[in-house]
Structure formats: structure tokens, C-alpha cells
Amino acid sequence: MTSADGGGAFLGIRARVDARGVDVDLRVAHGETVAVVGPNGAGKSTLLAVAAGLLRPDAGTVELDGVELAGPRRWVPPHRRGIVLMAQQTLLFPHLSVRDNVAFAPRASGLSRAAARDAAERWLVETGVRALAERRASDLSGGQAQRVALARALAAEPAVLLLDEPMAALDVDAAPELRALLARALGGRTAVLVSHDPDDVAALADRSVRMAAGRVAG
Numbered sequence: 001m002t003s004a005d006g007g008g009a010f011l012g013i014r015a016r017v018d019a020r021g022v023d024v025d026l027r028v029a030h031g032e033t034v035a036v037v038g039p040n041g042a043g044k045s046t047l048l049a050v051a052a053g054l055l056r057p058d059a060g061t062v063e064l065d066g067v068e069l070a071g072p073r074r075w076v077p078p079h080r081r082g083i084v085l086m087a088q089q090t091l092l093f094p095h096l097s098v099r100d101n102v103a104f105a106p107r108a109s110g111l112s113r114a115a116a117r118d119a120a121e122r123w124l125v126e127t128g129v130r131a132l133a134e135r136r137a138s139d140l141s142g143g144q145a146q147r148v149a150l151a152r153a154l155a156a157e158p159a160v161l162l163l164d165e166p167m168a169a170l171d172v173d174a175a176p177e178l179r180a181l182l183a184r185a186l187g188g189r190t191a192v193l194v195s196h197d198p199d200d201v202a203a204l205a206d207r208s209v210r211m212a213a214g215r216v217a218g
């Protein structure tokens, strides 16, 4: 494993996943949004899965704000990491209302029902989906579902937001609106964005790195 620089990063991922031919080293500063670009199969989603705790690397560490989340003798489960992954497929709870989807993380974090509802309300307004609050998640369009997914992700108050092609499933009409919303949401936030779209990278990221054949190439 090679190291691009020293410590000091807010989020540091140094991981080898042998079955996927991935050996990465990525450091993200506090408040920085880094775009990860590169061809299909380069290992971008694998990098996010390691950071989120969905995949255990064969070697390496994941660190957040000086705390080890994953390492040879340490494993913090996904829901305790303060890292939220927003994937291309929104994975909302289809049978729950939009409001209950967004209130889920605040409630799971121990807030009372009323406080979780207040938190959900704030993020529903913030992401422009307040009018959809009573709808079932299964009844949303793709663009609406992505907005709700963003509201749900932000309601978890994550220290780091991971976005895997957040706009790939949207039609071209819905993309600019969600991009503008994401630009607001990512301002000053620590985030890693995987995208094939140069417009997304330009609008959303402070810097970008390229992955190829499982390595961060620069």
C-alpha cells in the first residue's frame, strides 16, 4: 500500500480489498468534498463501501477525526460511524411515508418521537420535499425519491456524506435541480462523491481524484 501524504486528514481510507483488486489511499480534509472519477470497475464503489463499513478490507484502516473505525483489530459497524452513504438506488423504506423515512435516523439515534419529527420537518423543508411528507415512498418519482433520500441522509447529521452517482438514475430535466440542491447541501461538508458526470464534479467537488484498476491515480 502506498501513502499519498501523511496524517492529519479528517477522513482517511487506506484499504486493500483483494477479491476486487483494490488498493486505495484517500485522505479528505474537514469540510472538503472530493470527487472520485474513473472508468467502470475502477473500484470507486468499493472505496465507498469500505468507508461506510459495508465491506471489510483485507488490510488497511478507516479513520475519522483521529478515531479508527476499521483496522486489523477494530470494526465499528456502519450505523455507528457517522458516515452515511447515499447510493444510486435510494433504498427508501417503501411502505413508510416520506416523513417517517426522514425521521428514521433521528429516531434511531435516540430522539423522542416529537424531536425526530421536528428534525425530519426541518430537512423536508431544506430539501424542498415538504409537500410530499405524507406520501408513501413507493409512490415517488425518481427525482423526488433522490431528494427524500438526501433529506434522510442529512437528517442523520453525518460527519461524512458519501454519494455514489446520486444523479445517474435521473432524467436530464431533474438533474439540474438536484445538482443545485446537492451543491447547497455539500457546502462546507466532508463528502466523497463518485460520479461519471463532469458537470457534477465541477459543480460539487473541491477537488477530484482519478481511480483506475483499483488504485487512486492522482
Ligand SMILES: Nc1ncnc2c1ncn2[C@@H]1O[C@H](COP(=O)(O)OP(=O)(O)OP(=O)(O)O)[C@@H](O)[C@H]1O
Residues within 6 Å of the ligand: 019, 020, 021, 038, 039, 040, 041, 042, 043, 044, 045, 046, 047
Ligand atoms: N459485489 C461484488 N462482488 C464481487 N466483486 C465485485 C462486486 N462489486 C464489484 N466487484 C468488482 O470489484 C471491482 C471494482 O468494482 P467497483 O464497483 O468498486 O468499481 P466502480 O469504479 O464503482 O465501477 P462503476 O463505475 O461501474 O460503478 C471490479 O472488478 C468489480 O467487478
